[in-house]
Amino acid sequence: MLKKIMPYMKKYKKEAMLAVLFATFEAIFELVIPLIMAQIVDVGITNGNIAYTIKLGILMVVVALISLSCGLGLARFAAIAGQGLGAELRSAQYKKIQTYSFKNIEKFSTASLITRLTTDVTAIQNAATIGIKLLVRAPIMMIFACIFAILISPKLALIFLVSIPVLALSIGFIIFKVRPRFERMQKSVDKLNTILQENLIGIRVVKAFVREKKEKEKFGEGNDGLLRASEGAFSLIVLNMPIMQLVMFASMIAIYWFGGNMIGEGVLEVGKLTSFVSYSFQILMSLMMLAMVLMMISRSIASAARIIEVLEEEPDIKDSDNPVFEVANGDIEFRNVSFKYEEESEENNLEKINIKIKAGQTIGIIGGTGSSKTSLVQLIPRLYDVTEGEVLVGGVNVKNYHIESLRNAVAMVLQKNTLFSGSIRENLKWGNENATQEEIEAACEASCANEFIGRLPGEYEMDLGQGGVNVSGGQKQRLCIARALLKTPKVLILDDSTSAVDTATDAKIRAGFAKNLKDTTKIIIAQRVISVCEADQIIVMDDGKVAAMGTHDELMATCEIYRDVYQSQQEGVGLSE
Numbered sequence: 001m002l003k004k005i006m007p008y009m010k011k012y013k014k015e016a017m018l019a020v021l022f023a024t025f026e027a028i029f030e031l032v033i034p035l036i037m038a039q040i041v042d043v044g045i046t047n048g049n050i051a052y053t054i055k056l057g058i059l060m061v062v063v064a065l066i067s068l069s070c071g072l073g074l075a076r077f078a079a080i081a082g083q084g085l086g087a088e089l090r091s092a093q094y095k096k097i098q099t100y101s102f103k104n105i106e107k108f109s110t111a112s113l114i115t116r117l118t119t120d121v122t123a124i125q126n127a128a129t130i131g132i133k134l135l136v137r138a139p140i141m142m143i144f145a146c147i148f149a150i151l152i153s154p155k156l157a158l159i160f161l162v163s164i165p166v167l168a169l170s171i172g173f174i175i176f177k178v179r180p181r182f183e184r185m186q187k188s189v190d191k192l193n194t195i196l197q198e199n200l201i202g203i204r205v206v207k208a209f210v211r212e213k214k215e216k217e218k219f220g221e222g223n224d225g226l227l228r229a230s231e232g233a234f235s236l237i238v239l240n241m242p243i244m245q246l247v248m249f250a251s252m253i254a255i256y257w258f259g260g261n262m263i264g265e266g267v268l269e270v271g272k273l274t275s276f277v278s279y280s281f282q283i284l285m286s287l288m289m290l291a292m293v294l295m296m297i298s299r300s301i302a303s304a305a306r307i308i309e310v311l312e313e314e315p316d317i318k319d320s321d322n323p324v325f326e327v328a329n330g331d332i333e334f335r336n337v338s339f340k341y342e343e344e345s346e347e348n349n350l351e352k353i354n355i356k357i358k359a360g361q362t363i364g365i366i367g368g369t370g371s372s373k374t375s376l377v378q379l380i381p382r383l384y385d386v387t388e389g390e391v392l393v394g395g396v397n398v399k400n401y402h403i404e405s406l407r408n409a410v411a412m413v414l415q416k417n418t419l420f421s422g423s424i425r426e427n428l429k430w431g432n433e434n435a436t437q438e439e440i441e442a443a444c445e446a447s448c449a450n451e452f453i454g455r456l457p458g459e460y461e462m463d464l465g466q467g468g469v470n471v472s473g474g475q476k477q478r479l480c481i482a483r484a485l486l487k488t489p490k491v492l493i494l495d496d497s498t499s500a501v502d503t504a505t506d507a508k509i510r511a512g513f514a515k516n517l518k519d520t521t522k523i524i525i526a527q528r529v530i531s532v533c534e535a536d537q538i539i540v541m542d543d544g545k546v547a548a549m550g551t552h553d554e555l556m557a558t559c560e561i562y563r564d565v566y567q568s569q570q571e572g573v574g575l576s577e
Contacts, residue, residue, distance in 0.1 A: 005304050012084035019077035023136035026070035031144050034278035036060045041271030082129025089121045093310050101317040111193035120303035127300035134289045142286035145279040152276045163251040170243045171291040175298045181233035182302040188226040195222045248284045323402035327409035328394035330359035330490040330521030337389035349375050350544045362522040364532025367541030373525045377493045381410040411489035413497040417476040419468030425460040431486030446512040447481035448505050473500035491521045529566045
């Protein structure tokens with residue numbers, strides 16, 4: 001799994017290699033220190049040779065400083081490489097997510113994608129930073145320390161034949177058991193993030209329905225779930241240190257016991273025992289460092305698997321091999337179209353749709369909740385692909401278009417109005433980043449947004465806040481319509497996008513469309529008959545099928561569903577009066 005992650009280190013290959021080089025030199029110079037110390041004790045101090053002792057003491061200080069400098073270089077370049085890897089993984093995931101269709105995004109929850117971009121990447125970059133430091137340093141230290149220890153006393157080195165396998169087997173068992181627990185822990189993080197996201201986005205609803213207590217309980221359950229998952233993982237990891245300390249202290253006791261006896265027998269010198277103890281400590285510390293890295297790698301493998309899922313997810317909507325880049329006009333045709341969101345579903349959301357719309361026409365779509373009005377129009381900019389049949393725009397199957405070119409030609413104001421942090425001007429320029437002030441004002445006039453922008457502090461420079469919290473629902477809708485108009489689209493789709501404005505403003509917006517967008521095909525989904533009654537054609541949707549299609553007068557005469565909706569709304573108007 002980690003092999004698939006490592007190519008993202010390519011940009012920081014030089015820093016990673018320098019880190020490895022510094023780690024090697026740091027380990028080598030650190031290993032020289034006990035040898036110098038042994039000479040100081042056995043030759044300088046034992047023989048009372050002060051000059052020799054001072055000379056070797058200075059040499060030991062120089063070697064220690066060199067080792068320290070190498071350690072600083074190692075820390076710097078390892079951090080650059082590790083953090084760089086994290087940045088590359090975040091960037092790669094984010095870019096990949098931008099290519100996803102709605103269907104791809106729905107496969108992962110939003111909270112899970114955020115966790116994969118943050119927590120999972122952090123786990124990998126930490127493992128990389130520490131891994132570069134220790135995966136090079138620790139093996140070098142352990143191998144050379146073992147060699148030097150054997151050279152000092154092969155007999156005493158036999159202790160490692162017991163301690164090293166015991167420690168390695170214990171660490172291996174812990175790593176084997178802990179990996180699936182890390183996977184469960186990351187899923188618990190996803191769940192908790194979902195709860196947090198829903199609560200913060202819907203905080204107004206929570207307070208309006210006085211559901212704070214229930215939300216606290218819901219968060220408590222998610223938090224406890226994460227706590228239990230974390231305890232399950234870290235309850236194994238904490239065994240790592242006691243086992244290491246037990247093996248280390250047992251080894252040291254054995255070394256001092258047998259080493260002391262060997263000194264008494266005249267087989268071993270004090271300085272050499274001191275060096276042997278230093279090398280023993282380095283061997284065992286190297287094993288501890290390796291264990292720590294392997295624990296982090298075990299966790300990062302679980303995170304890597306989740307990141308690879310995002311990176312290897314194939315977008316189900318792609319450009320054709322020879323895409324068409326130019327949308328000729330706003331002609332739209334549905335040819336025997338059927339559609340369902342899930343392939344496993346037994347029933348289609350749309351069934352056998354056949355519609356022809358000429359460029360420049362105004363089309364109204366009306367129908368009850370769940371009649372698949374939104375599903376129908378989402379097929380035009382190819383937000384989803386049809387299950388059967390084909391959708392044509394400008395006489396070309398939408399599957400044959402360059403996706404970006406098609407969506408640039410189709411402006412869609414979604415049912416859920418979305419504005420972003422920043423000024424009104426910045427949000428409007430989503431429609432056209434090169435729009436002039438005159439173009440912006442013209443779009444706002446057509447959407448009736450100019451009626452309130454002039455009264456706002458800062459006007460076009462006013463900050464909308466996160467999600468546009470500083471404007472009302474009706475104002476949001478008008479700004480979203482203005483943003484769509486700045487695209488100068490060939491097809492404009494309004495998905496119930498004037499529901500929050502009054503009927504007089506709704507009528508002004510439609511009048512502006514008729515005057516300024518004569519060549520643009522306009523599709524208006526609405527709940528109010530008055531919003532579509534002047535359309536060239538009105539489509540009546542019922543249970544995923546086209547129940548009827550015609551002008552207002554034709555439908556009043558021939559379509560019972562349309563007539564019932566109209567009469568019920570007229571009665572509502574009468575009652576309100």
